[in-house]
Amino acid sequence: MTSLAATCPTCGRPGTPIVYRDLDGPIDLVCSEGHQWRAAGRAGWAPYASPTAVEHDETTPTEAMDVSKDGRTWRIGTASDVAWLAGRTTQGLSVTTAIPPVFEAYGTFHRPEGVEYHAHERAVIDELVSCTPDQPWWLGFLDTGAHDVVFPCAARVSLYGDWSYVLVQAGPEQALTWRVGHMRGGDGALPDLFFPADRSWLVSALWDDTWTDIGASGAVLTALRRNPLVNARLVGPDEDACPPGLTRD
Template identity: 75%
Template sequence: MDVTKDGRSWRIGTAGDVAWLACQTTHGLSITTAIPPVFDAYATFYPPDGVSIEAHERAVVDELTEHTPDQPWWLGYLDTGAHDIVFPLAPKQSLYWDWPYLLVEAGPEQALTWRTGHMRGEGSLPDLFFPADHSWLASALWDDTWTDIGGTAALITGLHRNPLVNARPVGPDEDALPPGLTRD
């Protein structure tokens, strides 16, 4: 199925597009609750104090783009019934604990511009996003105020070094909760 926005058609994702992710995460507090244990490195990130959400999200997307060959990205929006998912009438896919996600094949610019706020507050980034080659995955679970990511060691290092991103590398068995934040 395709949907139209910005004068273009966009492909809506199917179960096949997320089969590599479905049922691959673990229960608990580790980063593998949100990110399958298939990546070389992992981190969490959230906006640092004194940095606007726009500057933070732009820095995240710039780092991801720098470490990703040109290709489509899958953008996933969790349908809570109370937050913008961009295409509310499009079919959803069940992920994690049968949570409904709208998935659309788009790119970095759409990740930064389509959404108008989400459950973590202001900002536009999707709740789940990854490139077509699955070389990384960023996911913010329903009740988390931070984002988890898995990818190459070079990507995680780049995110960690960028002061606007505020990324903290973690091991796959470590608690994903960033220092100074609390679970709701």
């Protein structure tokens, strides 16, 4: 029987502890719909991490909004949804330039030579789905001015070097079908940044990189590495993240 402390106060669904949380913050819970609340004994609502990690301006929304697509509404993310990530990455050439140093393992992946984009990206998503409990995913589309952000009129959140992203709560199928073209290849569809509601992994491709970085558990990285269509490799947190055979622009 689910205790009241583990029942979502918004929708009544069972909640589970998030995998990644602010080490100085409360122990928060999340339900399958992505609603968040404080653990038992802690009154009130709280974000996963301190919102002071992000500076708010006219492009950084502080209240959630909805957009319409495919006959339904989708939630646009706010600064609080990425506060656990904002300001937590490092500068330099390592994988932690894209991924905060909070995960068990790190890696990179990119499309293998001779493999079509749709096959490579479907393999990536299929492996992540197989390792992740059913829940919403956050999809982030980097606004480069030259690539599709899916919802061009939506408010942005700011990450990394003050880059603007459209962040939307959706799922794996939307990650594969919504976008038309990305900065890593004209036929690619994947978001530039995405992670599940429990933050058990993070996928992020930086503006100038032709590969994608990931932070996750060792089990997730093992699953990705076993699939030749994913073309993943392990990277140490202090190593140069650039895969062999690729170069930085």
